Amino acid sequence: MDKQTEQSDDRKLNKLGITRTSIEVFHVGPYKYSNLKDAIAEAERVNAEKTAAKPA
Numbered sequence: 248m249d250k251q252t253e254q255s256d257d258r259k260l261n262k263l264g265i266t267r268t269s270i271e272v273f274h275v276g277p278y279k280y281s282n283l284k285d286a287i288a289e290a291e292r293v294n295a296e297k298t299a300a301k302p303a
Contacts, residue, residue, distance in 0.1 A: 273285075275293065
């Protein structure tokens with residue numbers, strides 16, 4: 248999106264009382280999480296599986 252279009256959109260959003268927000272998304276492998284604790288839990292599971300799969 249170019250800067251002019253974004254500014255036009257922002258003016259329209261303001262006029263309509265719409266607020267733009269950003270969200271964080273955490274990626275673990277092929278999965279996406281909006282909750283950091285869930286992403287950490289999945290990463291720990293993946294790492295535990297990798298560690299368990301390694302020969303001693």
